[in-house]
Amino acid sequence: MTFRKKLAAALAGLGLCAGLAACDRTDERVDRLEDIGRGVMDQLGGGDGTGGGANRMESAPVTARALAGKIMESSPIQAGPSAQQKFVVGSIVAKPRSLPEPASPVRSMDAPTMADYDAYVAGEDSDALIVVPSDDEMEALEETEAGTRTVEEAPQRLQQAMRSRRTITIDPKSRDLSQSGSMVAREVLKDSRPALKSAPQRTLSLPETMERAAPAPAPPEMVELQAPLPAKSAERRLMMRQDAMSAQVNAESRMIETAQRYGLAANIQRSRSGQMVIEIGSRATKPTRYEGDGAAEGVPWIVSDDDRECPENPTEAQLQADPQLATVCVIQELKNSGDFEYVEKDWVYHHQFVRRPKNEGPVTASSITPNDPLWQLQWNFLGQGSGEGKAPGGAGFVDFWTSQATQGSDEVVVAVVDTGLEMSHPDIKDSPNLAPGWDMVTDIGMANDGDSRDSDPNDPGDECPEDFVFENTYHGTHVAGTVGASVTNNANGVAGGAWNVKIVPVRALGKCGGRLSDINDAIRWAGGLIPEYDELGNEIWNDNPADIINLSIGIFRFCPASMQDAIDEVVERGVVVVAAAGNDKVSTQFYAPGGCNNVLSVAAGDARGIMAPYSNYGAEVDLMAPGGDLTRDDNGDGRPDGILSTKTAHDCIDPVTNESIEDCFYAYEQGTSMAAPHVSAALALIKSKRPELQGTSLSDVLLAALTPRSQEQCSGPCVQYPGAEPVEGSPDLCKRPCGSGLLNLSNINLDD
Incomplete structure (x- = not known):
């Protein structure tokens, strides 16, 4: 089928020809969208708009195409927290009544x-x-x-x-x-x-x-007059x-x-x-x-x-x-x-990669020789369905880019509260999508960069063997790459979900995790509610306050009151907070921030559109999005069905020559951490098209377009999910509620 016919068929499937008058303009509209769609295909595939991206891959430098990720051997699933609950001794978070x-x-x-x-x-x-x-x-x-x-x-x-x-x-x-x-x-x-340069000294x-x-x-007379702030700030x-x-x-x-x-x-x-x-x-x-x-x-x-x-x-x-x-x-x-509304321990949070202890089982490589562009390995962005250019578990980004004629706007801001960002990453360092961020990690050793809070959100690494983190994860870089921090249309590596949005990296997790008090401050700073301070004591505000805040982090406990407080404050001012549901195979109500109020809680699905075995579930989950499963290859591309994104990795492979490469800049990962940024990117795309939307009015558009999931697509063996409710008539299967459905941008039409 020619590109034009494929596009026309896709538009018909989306119902764009509604009424006789609209049908009379079908050819004109197809002509316009054909150009847009061909441009999208060219930018992603590096070809001529007919999907011929293999030549671009073969001609790209090895550093622009090498990737890490092997199909893992499946291991038994154990319910319960994958990491012990920890807190900072002597540190207490409180708020006056x-x-x-x-x-x-x-x-x-x-x-x-x-x-x-x-x-x-x-x-x-x-x-x-x-x-x-x-x-x-x-x-x-x-x-x-x-x-x-x-x-x-x-x-x-x-x-x-x-x-x-x-x-x-x-x-x-x-x-x-x-x-x-x-x-x-x-x-x-x-x-x-x-001592401030322009302000007199005053004592309290x-x-x-x-x-x-x-x-x-x-x-x-002592108040320094400044130019008016933009209303958003x-x-x-x-x-x-x-x-x-x-x-x-x-x-x-x-x-x-x-x-x-x-x-x-x-x-x-x-x-x-x-x-x-x-x-x-x-x-x-x-x-x-x-x-x-x-x-x-x-x-x-x-x-x-x-x-x-x-x-x-x-x-x-x-x-x-x-x-x-x-x-x-x-x-x-x-x-x-x-005297206090709440008083609680300063809990330590972790990112939501699915961790695998060293003794959990062998990892085996798959014999593959792919020669197509890296984006073609990103099944997560494809439209839902079967056949060429489709994936049952895809989120429909390609369809949205084409039909809605937008890949994002730099007026839309997504803050990624995470481990920071690899600023030297070759697909990120020159990205026009990055805005100034902040390092919120207070402890010098936990920060791992030689100092405390400052204006540098670079990720220096987070290796922590005691928590089964045996090498630096660069978790925030992988998450931000899925949102859109990496440069798309540059012949390197991978594509992001929202190419042109503004990304604000806020570093709140470091070596062995991140403190609750730091994360709370990170949420508020990201939303433009509080300042930080430079070395001279000058207030530093986030001049790009977030429309969407991504929290691919978590701890196995009920939502702390102080975290709920921070979330409520930014939500009240129109921010959408997207949170990973967690990877502990339990009800999300026991998890934070996925179980907090006023967040979009995201469970993880695999390439089949079925809930991933590690994902948390329950009434608190709002929707499911691609999170991947490194133990499967259901799309038959010879690679694990994880989520491919930016991060420095080791033990890599050149997908063209199949040669081993010691280091590379792209890797497959799995987890609800990977699912959440798909939702953040989708919200950013919708707001790019409809900038007046914010808060619940923005998230409602996305939630109204989900693809429903059957009970079978979200259930699992009861032995693996103790405490879950059995499926009626199938006592060996237990329900795992996965929200209202699977993320699907293909269902969204904002032209009307």
């Missing part, structure tokens, strides 16, 4: 008045770091310069911890715990901030009791009210009192979003250092959760000797105070 909602400058500061300045807090005041040294540290301070107290003589943590934020040091000896229920009197040792005076007034805002920037600041200061006093009760050092990060992070004990002494089991003094920073409880009336000596117990007890005491 009844905290007034922040306001945006669009609503509150269009025409600033003195009353406005009285009602709102300057940004640098709302994001301060409160430091309470331990008694030993105070003694060291008092011995310097004949008793003169200076922050400069304090331990290294006062210099490193959130070094670009305002730091206020409190005298830990200024306490009176004899009166039941009283707050702690606080003496300010030093209020330090980086903290009154002696918790009933003090909130810090005074900058008077009008301004609407998502929050300002902290004075009463909200007072609530945080009161919460700080409760935290300080609790830490001092047991002689623990503490630092408290205050944020205008309302989230607060308190780090206590040894954790507070070195807040920007990650240590594993070989940590100094035998204290690991990241440990598995053992559900321990705080004993009745713990002693100061007990908690100082056991940082994990101290974490549990401080959380319990803060909860019991009634």
Whole structure:
């Protein structure tokens, strides 16, 4: 069949000829779409529009076509979490109760008045770091310069911890715990901030009791006037009210009192979003250092959760000797105070590749000699169906690119909160699709790049053998490549789902995972709600606030309250949050963020359009999208039915010569991590065509076009999914609800 006939048949199948008048214009429309479609085929296949991309592949450099990925031997599926739940010892995430909602400058500061300045807090005041040294540290301070107290003589943590934020040091000896229920009197040792080029130095005076007034805002003459922000940016920037600041200061006093009760050092990060992070004990002494089991003094920073409880009336000596117990007890005491909306451990999240422990079974290579372009190995972007150019489990991207005459718009922004991005990747480094991102990983060791938070979202690697990560995964690069971070139409490697959208990489996961508190900040920064800070203390906002945020991350537990809080805030401002459902073969309700409210939770399907065996399932799942299965080759192309995308990999192959290549830049992976970016890319394409859509109005268009799945396409053997409901009449099969259907862009027509 000729290209023109194929295209005309496809258009007829989509119902574009509706009514006699429309049928009269069919030839004209086919002519127009033929040119578009041929261009799409040329860009993807590098041929003449007839699918002849093999010549392009053969003429491309080996680095532009070599790939990694072998068909894996199937192994028994075990239900339950693939990684233990871990948390950061001494780090606690909390939010004061009844905290007034922040306001945006669009609503509150269009025409600033003195009353406005009285009602709102300057940004640098709302994001301060409160430091309470331990008694030993105070003694060291008092011995310097004949008793003169200076922050400069304090331990290294006062210099490193959130070094670009305002730091206020409190005298830990200024306490009176004899009166039941009283707050702690606080003496300010030093209020330090980086000297800004254009702003005068101001100090924050903290009154002696918790009933003090909130810090005074900058008077009008000190406020630096800036050019108006685009509405999209301004609407998502929050300002902290004075009463909200007072609530945080009161919460700080409760935290300080609790830490001092047991002689623990503490630092408290205050944020205008309302989230607060308190780090206590040894954790507070070195807040920007990650240590594993070989940590100094035998204290690991990241440990598995053992559900321990705080004993009745713990002693100061007990908690100082056991940082994990101290974490549990401080959380319990803060909860019991009634002053907080939530108080929880700083959980460690992981990306959602399907991990395979080294001893799980052999991996065998498939004997293949493909000679067509790499995009032809990307079954996930094909239209659903059988035959040439189709895949039963495809998501219909090619049909959308052709029929809707768009491959994306740089006015649409997708933020990828993940492990960062390989900025030197040959298919990414010159990509016009990249926008400035941020590195949100606080711990220096976990960050693995020699420093804490900064403006560089580059992924330096995340090898972590204790979590079965035996080499760097470059997970965020693979995810972002599927969305569209890689350059399409450059004769190299792979295609992305949305070629021309803007990608904002936000690094929140590093070596051995990422902290809940960092991820929450990453979500808010990606949505344009809070700033970060450069080394001079200048606020750095995301000037490309996300329309869509992709979270291909997860932890096996119910959605933490602080994460739900962050998600709710960005969703309220029109952002669609897309989350991987998880790879633990259990109900997604036990998983976060896939089980959180206000997210599009995405399960994974294989090339047949059947739910992948590793995928989570349940009522919380909204839809299924291609996630791949490396143990199958149902399309018969000689390659595993994984998702092919960008990432540096090893043990590769040249698909033209079938020769082994040590390193390459493209690889197959599988997981709900791979399914989620398909949905993010699809949403970005729809918004590119209909920019007025946002939030639920955007996601509803996508959800209305899903291909329904039968019960059989989502069920599985009950022995592999304990706890799942058996299928009526088939007691050996159990239901695995997979949402409303399979992602299918072929069903979407936005021309009307």
